[in-house]
Amino acid sequence: MSDNNKVIIFDTTLRDGEQSPGASMTRDEKLRVAKQLEKMRVDVIEAGFAIASQGDFESVKAIAEAVQNSTVCSLSRALDADIDRAGEALLNANSGRIHTFIATSPIHMKYKLQMQPDQVVAQAVHAVKRARNLIDDVEFSLEDASRSELDFMCRIIEQVIDAGARTINIPDTVGYAVPEEFAYTIRQLIERIPNADKAIFSVHCHNDLGLAVANSLAAVGAGARQVECTINGLGERAGNASLEEIVMAIRTRKDMLGVETDIDTTQIVPASRLISSVTGFPVQPNKAIVGANAFAHESGIHQDGVLKHRETYEIMTAQDVGWNTNRMVLGKHSGRAAFRSRLDELGTTFATDAELNSAFARFKELADKKHEIFDEDLMALVSDTRAAAASEKFKLSSLAVTSQTGETPLAKVVMQVEGEEVQAEAMGSGPVDAAFKAIEAIASSEAELQLYSVNAITQGTDSQGEVTVRLENGGRIVNGLGADTDIIIASAKAYIHALNMLDANIQKAHPQV
Known part of the structure; x- marks a missing residue:
């Protein structure tokens, strides 16, 4: 396809998507997602906000070193320290990009930045020049562009293109725009800015009014040639434009849009499942493209x-x-080669033989309980294996729960706490509540339970249950994951996984703070 007919897909699941409350990912989880995005042939992967925390910096750096076929990007405010940190994280990237931004709407400049328009222009130009001294590929975003004045946007964009920006992003930061209006803005910018032909125009739409995909496609029709989006539409507040909906709309309605992407669409569902599993955010059944009822x-x-x-x-x-x-169904007679081959096809690889052996042992245990094991079971099994491997302080040894009509449920739990066996029992309003109270009697975390979510992974009474437990403590929010054919055991695993994540005390600052 010609460059003019190609829409660049910029995936920000690992940055904007991760800003969803409770959606934070570990470094290893981010690497798994990044490799799946690369396999899907995403053009640009926004790996994080390097200055937000040491964890984010290390994740961006690791992804930049691991990914070879996609451009790896780090976000930065228009501040020297942000830009330098992003450049450091991307130092070993095969193809890297610094994405710097500053707010341009009157309300943001007055109340958030407390800066005059001239100051904003000067800082934007300085930021782009500094970024270009570190890397060739620089993107500039006008935060809250949909509420910015058109004349001011023309002015600042012309100057940052002169300063070296090669991608100009027009975000609908608060999901305020409607398609006809947003398309008009993109068209006007491209027509009015003298050096517009020296940059690719991009859009980044939020879904507060449910219009993120519609606005993005309208912008493509008006000349935008990069769309910023996320798997499953993940993102803060109501989320971002959904990658799978953007890509399939472009592919299905090529007659109207006249553009194409390089995305391998057969990798969309595996990517959706991976994100859902890693973040604990289930996909609604009627979700377009990737929902169970689609x-x-x-x-x-x-x-x-x-x-x-x-x-x-x-x-x-x-x-x-x-x-x-692939309809190959694994069972208890399946061997290690078939197990590993199917996981490779699903985009999951193992860093070590020990990790593979642990996952295969769990697979055999599951196969004794469940006649047929499907792809969804395998993904849940891998997530559960990795959650257990990440555990350090707390480990579940045994759990016994008594639940009887007319009687208060009772849970007795035995746990390993830093290698020492500890026991506790507790009553609760239900078997899961009793189990959590017994675990908490040992852990004494004082964490607040914010979410308890159960999903049946496949059909049938022998289906695994995948449980997400979200805990908050001292401003930190973590998701614990657990899977088992026994939903009470799965719940206990998820709670203990969350406790171990809290104990690890990995700090992650919100990028907007």
């Missing part, structure tokens, strides 16, 4: 039509986006 037909009229001719009610195939591309 290609389901229950209406008799629809079923009849699809049986006669698929395109009567389907505008794309499930296989196009990665549903059911």
